[in-house]
Amino acid sequence: xxxxxxxxxxxxxxxxxxxxxxxxxxxxxxxxxxxxxxxxxxxxxxxxxxxxxxxxxxxxxxxxxxxxxxxxxxxxxxxxxxxxx
Numbered sequence: 002x003x004x005x006x007x008x009x010x011x012x013x014x015x016x017x018x019x020x021x022x023x024x025x026x027x028x029x030x031x032x033x034x035x036x037x038x039x040x041x042x043x044x045x046x047x048x049x050x051x052x053x054x055x056x057x058x059x060x061x062x063x064x065x066x067x068x069x070x071x072x073x074x075x076x077x078x079x080x081x082x083x084x085x086x
Contacts, residue, residue, distance in 0.1 A: 024048035
């Protein structure tokens with residue numbers, strides 16, 4: 002187990018449901034939007050979702066609150082397994 006820096010924020014998914022998310026940031030970049038979103042390329046945060054235990058993309062315009070830093074205890078192995086894909 003290791004302590005990691007993470008972010009907590011409210012996020013609206015493609016069904017317009019809003020949930021609190023805890024994410025360890027990996028990268029920020031521009032990507033094409035999925036087919037269910039209107040518009041062109043936009044800014045995304047790619048990070049490890051601590052609750053879903055998977056690397057996910059978070060579109061910046063769907064972040065509904067100001068992200069704030071948190072410290073979390075995680076399994077050390079997630080770095081190697083999740084980022085290898």
